[in-house]
Amino acid sequence: MPEGHTLHRLARLHHERYAGHVVEVSSPQGRFDASAVDGRVMVEAEAHGKHLFHVYGPDAVVHVHLGLYGVFTEFTHPVVDPVGQVRMRVVGPTHWTDLRGPNRCEVLDEAAVDRLRGRLGPDPLRADADPEAAYQRVSRSKQSIAQLLMDQGVLAGVGNVYRAEVLFRHNLDPFTPGDRVDRALWGELWADLVALMSDGVRDGYIDTVRPEHRPEVMGRPPNPNRRGEVYVYRRTGEPCVLCGTPVATAKLAGRNLYWCPNCQKP
Known part of the structure; x- marks a missing residue:
């Protein structure tokens, strides 16, 4: 299972590539309802421990927990057809990302994110950690x-x-x-x-x-x-x-x- 540094590294990468831009979000596999975030501006990407959050606003945050088998694959344009079981695809102005095999991939609101984070201990990689x-x-x-x-x-x-x-x-x-x-x-x-x-x-x-x-x-x-x-x-x-x-x-x-x-x- 990826450790915390991997999720923070992904958060930094996704923030650089997608934050501040309108992104297309889909689920070629059909197991993730992307309609709540598709076509919206990603506000930020952040991590807490082994959890990654794509923030689109207080009413829509995509929460990803990779678990044992989850993996993000990063690409540059042009976009090609999905290969394999792609749970979530994010397409931005210059890059696109596929997610396969995560333990969790879901849309939460800000209150649900706060409850999830409340169950986690402090993260040594976060500035707000105690x-x-x-x-x-x-x-x-x-x-x-x-x-x-x-x-x-x-x-x-x-x-x-x-x-x-x-x-x-x-x-x-x-x-x-x-x-x-x-x-x-x-x-x-x-x-x-x-x-x-x-x-x-x-x-x-x-x-x-x-x-x-x-x-x-x-x-x-x-x-x-x-x-x-x-x-x-x-x-x-x-x-x-x-x-x-x-x-x-x-x-x-x-x-x-x-x-x-x-x-x-x-």
């Missing part, structure tokens, strides 16, 4: 910090990669209960997520390895499976890049968790 609000939820919980970081009602936008990597970067045992994470440590985790996820928006991929731990500095081969470097994510059984201990994996709330048992001791 890290203290997330900490209040973390500090009152007996759940593990690893599980809390993935709870979109606690913190919006963090997925499995950022979860594993930020815990490693702070040598934090992923099974530490939330109420054992003090405010200073939470501030460090939050600041790191803001920086890492902002880099993801800029670069288009996740890279979490500090300069002093880069492959070319440490004399190890680069990760062959990713554009960016990571410490532990999907490196089960491979040696930790810092201490050599095999990276461990466990299921937590239905998702794979990755950590170094030595660098992240209880």
Whole structure:
């Protein structure tokens, strides 16, 4: 599932291409009623966590949640006939976008959007985010910090990669209960997520390895499976890049968790 940086990157792209313009919106697949927004001016595109919003006015906001299989495909004119199951097509003056396979694609009004956002925790990539609000939820919980970081009602936008990597970067045992994470440590985790996820928006991929731990500095081969470097994510059984201990994996709330048992001791 795409993490928050991907949705913010899409929001930025769609805002640049379509905001302020009359756009044609259709559903070649027929599973999305585009009549409420077709032929209207897109006011803005924004993201909150893993949710994307195309705003056409207070009475019409297209809400998209990509889920596991959703994907946007971007094109420049000329427009061609749809290929495959296109849930939504947006056509602007110079570009057009197709959406396939989302978990949700629906028109909401502003009140419904506010209710949806009210169920989400603060998003490290939003200027209006309040890290203290997330900490209040973390500090009152007996759940593990690893599980809390993935709870979109606690913190919006963090997925499995950022979860594993930020815990490693702070040598934090992923099974530490939330109420054992003090405010200073939470501030460090939050600041790191803001920086890492902002880099993801800029670069288009996740890279979490500090300069002093880069492959070319440490004399190890680069990760062959990713554009960016990571410490532990999907490196089960491979040696930790810092201490050599095999990276461990466990299921937590239905998702794979990755950590170094030595660098992240209880």
